[in-house]
Structures are given as structure tokens and as C-alpha cells.
Amino acid sequence: MKKFAKTHEWVEVEGNLAVVGISNHAQEKLGDVVYVDLPQVGKIVKKGEAFMSVESVKAASDIYAPVSGKIVEVNEKLSNQPELINKDAEGEGWLVKIEMSDPAELSNLLDEESYRRFCEEES
Amino acid sequence: MEKKTPLYEEHVKLGAKIVDFAGWMMPLQYESIVAEVEAVRKNVALFDVSHMGEIFVRGPDTVAFLERLLTNSFSALSVGQAMYSVMCNENGGIIDDLIAYKLDEDEAMLVVNAANTQKDFEWIKSQSNRFDVRVEDLSDRCGLIAVQGPKSEALLSSIVPEIASLKYYHSANFTVLGKKCLISRTGYTGEDGFEICCDWQDTVYIWRGLLELGKDFSLKPAGLGARDVCRLEASYLLYGNDMYETVTPLEAGLSWVVRFEKDFVGKEALLAQKEQGVKRRIRGLKLEGRRIARHGMPVLKDGKQVGTITSGTFSPTLQSSIALAMIDSSLKMGEEVSIDMKGATVRGWIVKLPFYRGSVKTASA
Numbered sequence: 219m220k221k222f223a224k225t226h227e228w229v230e231v232e233g234n235l236a237v238v239g240i241s242n243h244a245q246e247k248l249g250d251v252v253y254v255d256l257p258q259v260g261k262i263v264k265k266g267e268a269f270m271s272v273e274s275v276k277a278a279s280d281i282y283a284p285v286s287g288k289i290v291e292v293n294e295k296l297s298n299q300p301e302l303i304n305k306d307a308e309g310e311g312w313l314v315k316i317e318m319s320d321p322a323e324l325s326n327l328l329d330e331e332s333y334r335r336f337c338e339e340e341s
Numbered sequence: 342m343e344k345k346t347p348l349y350e351e352h353v354k355l356g357a358k359i360v361d362f363a364g365w366m367m368p369l370q371y372e373s374i375v376a377e378v379e380a381v382r383k384n385v386a387l388f389d390v391s392h393m394g395e396i397f398v399r400g401p402d403t404v405a406f407l408e409r410l411l412t413n414s415f416s417a418l419s420v421g422q423a424m425y426s427v428m429c430n431e432n433g434g435i436i437d438d439l440i441a442y443k444l445d446e447d448e449a450m451l452v453v454n455a456a457n458t459q460k461d462f463e464w465i466k467s468q469s470n471r472f473d474v475r476v477e478d479l480s481d482r483c484g485l486i487a488v489q490g491p492k493s494e495a496l497l498s499s500i501v502p503e504i505a506s507l508k509y510y511h512s513a514n515f516t517v518l519g520k521k522c523l524i525s526r527t528g529y530t531g532e533d534g535f536e537i538c539c540d541w542q543d544t545v546y547i548w549r550g551l552l553e554l555g556k557d558f559s560l561k562p563a564g565l566g567a568r569d570v571c572r573l574e575a576s577y578l579l580y581g582n583d584m585y586e587t588v589t590p591l592e593a594g595l596s597w598v599v600r601f602e603k604d605f606v607g608k609e610a611l612l613a614q615k616e617q618g619v620k621r622r623i624r625g626l627k628l629e630g631r632r633i634a635r636h637g638m639p640v641l642k643d644g645k646q647v648g649t650i651t652s653g654t655f656s657p658t659l660q661s662s663i664a665l666a667m668i669d670s671s672l673k674m675g676e677e678v679s680i681d682m683k684g685a686t687v688r689g690w691i692v693k694l695p696f697y698r699g700s701v702k703t704a705s706a
Contacts, residue, residue, distance in 0.1 A: 249358075249369075249370060249373070249374060249566070250373055250374045250375045250657075252631055252633065252655035252657075253630070253631040253632050253633065253655065253662075255632070255685075273631075273632060273633055273655075275374045275375070275566060275570065275633070275654060275655060276369075276374075276566065277635075278633070278635070278683075300631070301375075304373070
């Protein structure tokens with residue numbers, strides 16, 4: 219089950235790993251993604267900090283870490299196929315996997331229904 | 342107040358993302374900028390450009406006046422011909438770039454940038470005092486649809502068979518789907534194409550008709566996003582990004598529209614600049630990787646700033662990151678520079694323009 223940050227990232231938990239991507243709503247707002255600035259594996263990230271960026275034809279957008287921890291894997295496919303984010307933002311277009319240092323942080327994220335309502339209010 | 346073109350409701354119905362462009366509510370994109378660029382490059386696309394300004398000059402002194410107002414030679418045009426030009430202030434700075442149409446011996450239409458229409462109109466009026474001309478801003482009566490792409494002639498020929506004989510940078514009156522229009526073989530994408538100027542109230546009817554007709558040509562409506570990518574691939578400048586009132590045509594690489602053999606507003610300043618040597622000028626850059634160089638980013642050489650990015654995009658056609666930059670004119674073709682992208686440094690090379698040459702006709706075609 220996915221959880222969402224108000225900064226439009228999603229998280230899906232696999233054991234102690236958090237798979238992270240941007241929401242379908244966010245990719246629609248961004249438009250055609252042409253470049254993904256993937257972080258280094260091993261990088262330590264803190265919840266709420268901008269740790270990578272995604273560029274669309276329109277603008278460059280920072281991506282904020284929805285949980286704290288260490289990046290253990292990045293989606294290398296995005297280097298050559300950044301458009302995967304437009305095609306399947308919440309599936310094949312995932313960004314990174316984070317080994318969580320504080321899984322309790324997940325409770326601060328929104329469930330799918332609350333996120334959907336949040337997006338409606340925001341727009 | 343937000344202004345809307347006659348096609349605003351059509352854009353909304355087609356699911357366009359609407360953005361504010363110079364006070365106009367315009368479509369940025371319908372489905373995808375990349376797919377719309379591809380439609381322009383491979384098939385044909387429709388753009389709503391009704392927000393652009395149409396300023397008419399009429400009267401016995403029309404030719405003499407425009408010869409003085411514009412840097413390019415209006416007197417060289419025959420009736421039905423058009424030309425790209427800029428108009429400058431006394432300092433040689435570009436007030437706007439435009440297309441001037443010679444509609445008759447004593448009648449001309451200037452198509453100017455939407456953001457500059459009011460400013461241009463006031464400037465043109467103020468310059469016209471000593472000439473026997475009447476200057477009118479008819480922007481709110483003229484709808485404008487651009488049909489762009491290698492299949493644009495085939496598409497339009499199916500309803501206006503005579504269109505095939507219309508030469509590049511020429512215009513003529515035609516009947517399109519029963520409505521009177523002025524069609525020119527011009528555009529801003531680098532592809533062959535036409536711009537259809539019609540009555541404001543006929544614009545929706547013609548737009549819908551062309552969309553319907555276009556089904557056989559894989560036509561797509563395209564928004565400002567695709568228009569910007571296409572114009573940059575074709576290396577056309579954008580007023581407000583690549584040129585301002587503090588940039589001269591010599592710096593903008595537009596010396597080909599400056600006719601020093603005649604008299605025009607700004608000539609002395611441009612002559613002086615030419616004699617002293619142009620210290621900076623717009624150049625094309627090809628960048629390493631896919632990151633986009635944005636307007637205002639510094640261009641560096643050996644760690645020292647030598648210029649600034651004026652426009653940049655990722656070119657889906659060339660699969661490469663491209664940019665225009667105002668840089669020190671001492672830098673040579675092929676020279677390596679770097680672009681400071683908010684701390685990250687990306688390599689780039691000065692390249693010959695245009696980045697891409699599409700199906701656009703040449704002056705001899």
C-alpha cells in the first residue's frame with residue numbers, strides 16, 4: 219500500500235526498504251520529463267530534505283525525501299528513459315530505494331485517499 | 342485582466358493545460374509537448390497564435406514610413422510579400438521583432454509579439470507624425486492560426502488548391518471553408534507552414550474545420566510549450582528571452598535584417614557599434630547530457646563568467662540539450678564552455694546555428 223508526502227512523493231514499503239517515486243499527480247503537473255538527476259547509492263538522506271531533482275521541459279523540480287535513511291538502489295533505467303516517469307510514475311518510474319533509519323516516520327505520510335483530497339484542495 | 346483568444350473554450354475542451362502568457366490565457370500543451378513537437382516535425386500541427394498583435398499602417402506614405410521605422414528594407418518588397426525585421430529605438434535596442442506584410446502599395450500589416458502590442462502601437466504612432474499614414478491596432482479583430490509541418494501544404498491544398506503556389510514569405514487572400522482569410526507562408530517552427538489570419542468571429546469555425554480535416558494527416562493541436570521547443574530547435578529568437586530593448590540586432594545575430602544603406606531609427610547607434618566591434622553576441626550551445634540550461638544561468642570559461650543563457654531546452658528532435666546564450670564575442674566556434682546549473686557544472690560547445698533545419702522553404706523556394 220502506498221503512502222504519500224504533501225510534497226508529492228510516494229513510498230511503498232518492502233521490509234525495511236522504502237521504494238520512493240513521484241505521484242502520478244506530480245508527473246502530470248511536471249509534463250514531459252527529460253532528465254532525472256539520480257543521487258549516489260550510499261547517500262544518507264533526511265526526511266523533508268531535497269535530495270535529487272527531476273527536469274521537465276518546463277522546469278527543474280526538487281524531490282524531497284519522504285523518509286530518512288540510506289539510498290541503497292536507484293532506478294538506473296531513468297538515465298536513458300526519463301519518460302518512464304510520465305508513463306508509469308507510481309510503478310516502473312520509481313526513483314530510489316531507501317533503507318529506513320526511522321520507520322516511525324511513515325506515520326506522518328498520507329494514505330491514498332487523504333492524498334487525493336489534498337491534491338484536490340491544492341488545485 | 343486575463344485576455345482570451347476566440348479559441349480559449351476550444352483549448353479547454355481539448356484538455357489543454359492553460360497558462361498565463363503576457364496576460365493571455367493560452368494552451369501550454371494538450372497531451373505532451375514532446376508528442377506535439379513530433380507532430381510539427383513529421384506531420385502537421387495547429388497553433389493558436391491569435392494573441393499576437395496586428396498593427397495596420399495605411400496611407401500614401403506607408404512605404405516611406407516603414408522604411409524609416411524598420412531596420413530591414415520594406416521598400417524592397419512587392420505587394421504580397423512579407424519580411425522579418427526588427428524595429429529599434431534611437432540607441433539601436435530592439436523594441437520588437439515582427440513580420441511586415443506589404444498588402445498593397447499603401448497598406449501594410451505588422452504582426453508583433455503579444456506582450457509588446459500596446460508598447461509597439463504607441464511607439465509606431467509616435468514615430469508616424471511626420472508621415473501621411475494612419476496606424477491602427479486591429480489585434481482584437483484578427484484571429485491567427487498557424488498550420489505548421491511538412492504536411493501543412495497537403496492539408497491546406499485539400500480545401501485551398503491554389504495554396505501550393507504561394508511562395509515562402511508571401512501572402513494572399515483566400516477563402517478557407519467559406520471564410521475570407523489572409524494566408525501567408527510563414528511560421529515559427531522551422532517547418533514549412535502557413536499562418537491564417539481571419540476575422541475574430543470566424544476563428545473557431547476554421548480551427549474546428551482544420552482539426553477535422555487534419556485527421557487524415559495525423560494533425561495535433563500544439564501549445565506554447567511545443568512552439569518554444571520548435572522555435573529554439575530552428576534557432577529563432579524569442580523577444581523577452583533572447584532580446585530586449587538593451588540588446589541590439591547586431592548582438593542578437595540579426596545583422597541580416599539591418600540595412601545600413603538606408604536611413605532608419607537607431608542607425609547611428611548601430612553604425613557606431615559596428616565600427617567599435619560587437620562585444621557580445623547570441624551563440625548556439627550544444628550541451629553534454631540531457632539537463633536543460635535555463636534562462637539566466639551563467640556561462641563560464643576557465644571559471645570566469647563569459648555569458649548568460651538566454652533560452653534552453655531539451656530537443657526531442659535532436660535528443661540533445663541545446664541553448665542560446667549571449668556570450669563574449671571573442672569565443673570561437675567549437676570552443677568549450679561550461680554552464681553553471683545551480684552549482685552543478687555542465688559542459689557545452691559553441692555550435693553553428695540553426696540547431697535543426699526542417700522542411701521550411703528557403704527564400705528562393
